[in-house]
Amino acid sequence: MDRQPTLETERLVLRPLTDEDHEALYEIASDPMVWEQHPIHDRWRREVFDAFFDEALASGGALAVVETAKDRIVGSTRYDKYDPEDDGVVEIGWTFLERRCWGKGINPEMKRAMLAHAFEHVALVEFRVGDTNYRSRNALEAIGATRTDRYELERYQGKRVVHLVYEISRERFEAGLPI
Numbered sequence: 001m002d003r004q005p006t007l008e009t010e011r012l013v014l015r016p017l018t019d020e021d022h023e024a025l026y027e028i029a030s031d032p033m034v035w036e037q038h039p040i041h042d043r044w045r046r047e048v049f050d051a052f053f054d055e056a057l058a059s060g061g062a063l064a065v066v067e068t069a070k071d072r073i074v075g076s077t078r079y080d081k082y083d084p085e086d087d088g089v090v091e092i093g094w095t096f097l098e099r100r101c102w103g104k105g106i107n108p109e110m111k112r113a114m115l116a117h118a119f120e121h122v123a124l125v126e127f128r129v130g131d132t133n134y135r136s137r138n139a140l141e142a143i144g145a146t147r148t149d150r151y152e153l154e155r156y157q158g159k160r161v162v163h164l165v166y167e168i169s170r171e172r173f174e175a176g177l178p179i
Helices: 019-029 046-059 106-118 134-142 170-175
Strands: 012-016 062-067 072-083 089-097 124-130 146-156 159-169
Touching: 012 106, 019 046, 019 072, 019 089, 046 062, 046 072, 062 106, 072 106, 089 106, 106 134, 124 134, 134 159, 159 170
Parallel strands: 089 124
Antiparallel strands: 012 062, 062 072, 072 089, 124 159, 146 159
């Protein structure tokens, strides 16, 4: 599976992330409200964002989200953990968008394109979201993702972080999701 495709929708182009995208994305990420419900709530800080951006580039699956009408970056997303075994599974996530895009259908439009690409190669897409990140949890449920009974525990700044696991199967996507 190509985890850095170029995907086009009515309003967006999702393309491989490059070093040149760093400052445009930091401008978006420097807004503390983007991260207020996220477990890593201080990604608005330069040093925290820089490490996040470097990790995204190294992941081999990071995408820049470009609004075609304005030809400008409005966020980023990523295909992450990929396992081709047993019909395959890939994670979609690590998404952030500038606040101007919230509630405008940008996230569902982007996720629809990402899911269509993923389901050409895998049978299952997973999403991981912080348990207190209600904005992202609601966005996942709005596109038809189902919360599983699985979760992952991590630590950040000495505090416990719980990530819930959501999923969408190829069959469910092909049957038509609410996105």
